[in-house]
Amino acid sequence: MSTFERYLTIWVALCIVVGIALGHLMPGVFQAVGSAEIAKVNLPVAVLIWLMIIPMLIKIDFAALGKVREHWRGIGVTLFINWAVKPFSMAALGWFFVGWLFKPYLPADQIGSYIAGLIILAAAPCTAMVFVWSNLTKGEPHFTLSQVAVNDVIMVFAFAPIVGLLLGLSAITVPWDTLVLSVVLYIVVPVIIAQILRRRVMGNGGEAALGRLLHTIQPIALIALLATLVLLFGFQGEQILAQPTIIALLAVPILIQVYFNSGLAYLLNRFAGEQHCVAGPSALIGASNFFELAVAAAISLFGFQSGAALATVVGVLIEVPVMLSVVWIVNCSKDWYERGAGTAMADASSRPAANPPA
Template identity: 35%
Template sequence: MSHTDTRPDGVVAKLSALDRFLPVWIAAAMVAGLLAGRWIPGLGTALNAVAVDGISLPIALGLLVMMYPVLAKVRYDRLDTVTRDRRLLLPSLVLNWLIGPALMFALAWLLLPDLPEYRTGLIIVGLARCIAMVIIWNDLACGDREAAAVLVALNSVFQVVMFGVLGWFYLSVLPGWLGLATTDLAVSGWQIAKSVLIFLGIPLVAGYLSRRLGERAKGREWYESRFLPKVGPIALYGLLFTIVILFALQGHQITSRPLDVARIALPLLAYFALMWAGSYLLGKAIGLSYERTTTLAFTAAGNNFELAIAVAIATFGATSGQALAGVVGPLIEVPVLVGLVYVSLALRGRFAHHRP
């Protein structure tokens, strides 16, 4: 992808048809799920007949399928290129693992004080840091591709280690310290960690082995130019398949409480705007280049909604409000971050020096 084409009309044109119309496909998947849930008798019972860690087998397969291609793209041998750059690494860790979860926690409690299930679902979204579509947004905005891939790899590893601990802290411990209601937020840290190990750990190992064995057998050029383009779209197919199944099980809640869905969208909009703008200003202030400032902003603002959906389903059930909050996530994140690509390109001229 050229880093010289910053025209707004060129941004969307660079996306594949599948990526470009992703919000449309997601909406269509929602409608298909709703209709299937209404028209196919006994569908819910059939979907839950076989379960993996409390998740119906079709949903579990969909979640694993959507995670694998993204993790297969990561260049695991380049972690040191970012770990040596403390101006990028330290702010990224602080934004992703301190500020991001805390901000979502605050917004969820501020805007959804009377909807505990949705509030909990949003907190889980805040804990699930970027490892997926953020690479696309970063590339469209002409960010640093290598830095984005490395930060994604770092977040992937860190999530396996810390997601369960942070989930326990934000869902059980912190509300108690602040005198907030905790009865509806009780959740096992180990249960969340187990979900992460299954639905992130398995595709993470598979992605690492794919790259290592693929490059060893046929080289990096073949792996990235031939193999990855073939498996890449599978992630979105997995996402759409999962959404169809989720909405088949969630149909009654969605159609009976549309106002609740709108209320879930409000804190998500605020979260994406605040995280991206704050990260962008921080990158500019500490002297990062345009490319790395853009990477910092998008990796901090983006969330791994696949993991959030997986954890919500495994912990609270496929028909829970927490799962619904996770499903609403990509519907808000996709159009908002596409819009922020345009904003980022418009601000590019404010940097005195950037890569050609």
């Protein structure tokens, strides 16, 4: 790990402060950058996400994707967390914290809207940023890509019914343009770019050339991550300074939800005997959110100035620093994870049997 990566937490904190300060001092600049969007998808942020995830996608050999069947336990755990636990646990946390515990400190006319925003946020599993978190935990790239693809397919069919069930709405307006464009921009396009680069490099210099390329572009991915933080906090700098108490209160159930779901996924993978390189991205996929879709859905259902929209924006603001803390926990607990009985049994069962004595 380089010196830059070792102090990543410090750079993240500085970028948050810088983003809020710049958003307050130069709101017009950030409004202009924020308005560069199509179907609620911000194009400058999309470019930065490309720079973050393409280094990991270059590592993927599509010929080896078939091996992902070996990690069926991890896929099962992630799907269970994303679709059977996460939306419902967030609904319970929202009703408890926002609807009861924090109710006296929040605007009475926005309570229901805040809860709705939290539910919408939890019902949209993350796509692009998962590649970043997986890379930081040395996650299995083929598993990560396959899991993201499966989640995207399920989201097309499950997002509206789950949100409708939990909000008690008969019809949910799904922002299909945002959903489709996000998948194309964050998955399809960078995968194509990465595979073109991979084939050219492998054709010219083989594995050694690929290793040199990855070593060169890896710092670019981290710089793009920090630049994304500056933009996200710059976009909401005025709002953070205007109503910090509301934002802090809404962050509580989101924080608990992230740590609960990531921890549960991590433990279930350990009990199931999955490898750590699968358990890490599985835990991170189970905890992070597809905030572009969530924000767009909240705005389309409740309006730009609604409590629901604000709740999804709070999810955006805390996503990166909180997920980095989960990455740190996953990395620091690797030795403990690999001492698990389930993992040991899985490793033993995967070894070929010894030849019987003659």
